[in-house]
Amino acid sequence: MDQSRSKASKVILVTGASSGIGKATAIALAEAGHRVFAGVRKPSEAIVHPLVELVKLDVTNPDDVVSAVAHVEREAGRLDVLVNNAGTSLVGAVEETSDKEASSLFQTNFFGPLRLSRAVLPLMRRQGQGLIVNVSSVLGFLPAPFMGLYASSKHALEGLSESLDHEVRSFGVRVILVEPSFTRTSLDTNASVASTGIDEYAAARSKSVAAVRRQIAEAPPPSGVAAEILSVIDGKHHLRRPADRRARILSKLRRWVPAAQFDKSLRASFGLS
Template structure:
């Protein structure tokens, strides 16, 4: 979409990819609203207007979307970026931990999308950009619940795109690999750690930390999102070179080769 007068809402805009995206789009001339839980504590970015939004709360989401529409008249693009992570063995993950993660990564996207779609349908124009991950199409040891939430997001997004395109609305999945953000660096760990998994878990976490240290900054994803909103439509959009390679391998490499490569990348014995 052209940037003249285009209204963008970015969720989770206080840090990481959300902050970088809000800054990048505002700098490119878009009218950007940043959804944050605590606007008074947000590090303000030039050209970004902040609105209070907790994606885990229906009323908060509805109020934030209404406020943006009241101020700007519409929402042309929503970027569902707000997310949380969780690392630890699947066996050690509690129901409460799993529910909390899905409440943000899946139901949070659902709440925001439901809130913006009526306006987009009425205007016969809109773009829903959902921030997924390479773990939306690949497994990851000790990140099973996070990967599951991103797999769910991919299915939700692809189904939704079929439903809304008749109204001039499309859905895009952005699939980054690891980024140098607090979400990846300071991922929450399961409260329980079973001794049987401890050695493999430590090896995996160390391998991931090394990948994060070599990963691109969040601005790489932000620039990809800018190219997406400006360019031709495509549903799945790997956000960086590593993500593009992994997407290619997942589709075309023999499954045994992919499995072996993934285990090596996560520090596990074959």
């Protein structure tokens, strides 16, 4: 390893690192002195950072997952932290969403982190230590009209993460959920749209999408989420880490505000009456 690196330097694999939160995280971790491997689908086309090492990784491809983890172990001798960030989004009413569209989204948002976690755990168990950071969302604990499949995938990821943390902590391995609110990235602005539109949903869907886009336009950049991920790597373990001020407020409101009042507020935030 480069002698200029800190003694506290960790070996970290970040998925979905070609843009958005993943790219910002890979750069922040590398600039903090960690050795970072950035998982990207097309390394020849990715531009991340001179300190970041690229590795081919499509989280929906089981062979890529095995190969990427083996590459990190071969090059660095260990893997201290996995950041499961790769994700995709889908806009549309639940009724409008096909099985194929739902399956495709879950392949990235849920089965991707599941595959990566299974792939790194044998190495982390042998090391006697490790950390898995799963990038969730406030929609992992909140409903989201017209983003129901995305919210479902994040709810599933949260359930998986909490269960996994109980299973592996005796091996020195922990799991953390980082939960951003809307972030100014292309994930939601360029989200896929369910292919089967139903006229009865059109007006409400249009209002909801417009409301979400307004919030994204005013949202903080991905560097804030990256800073939160950096802080959790050496910080005290907390399973759920809301990644920004709005996420922290929403987490508290969800627990303490009466259900009817919260329901009304949430509907308004998505442009619904």
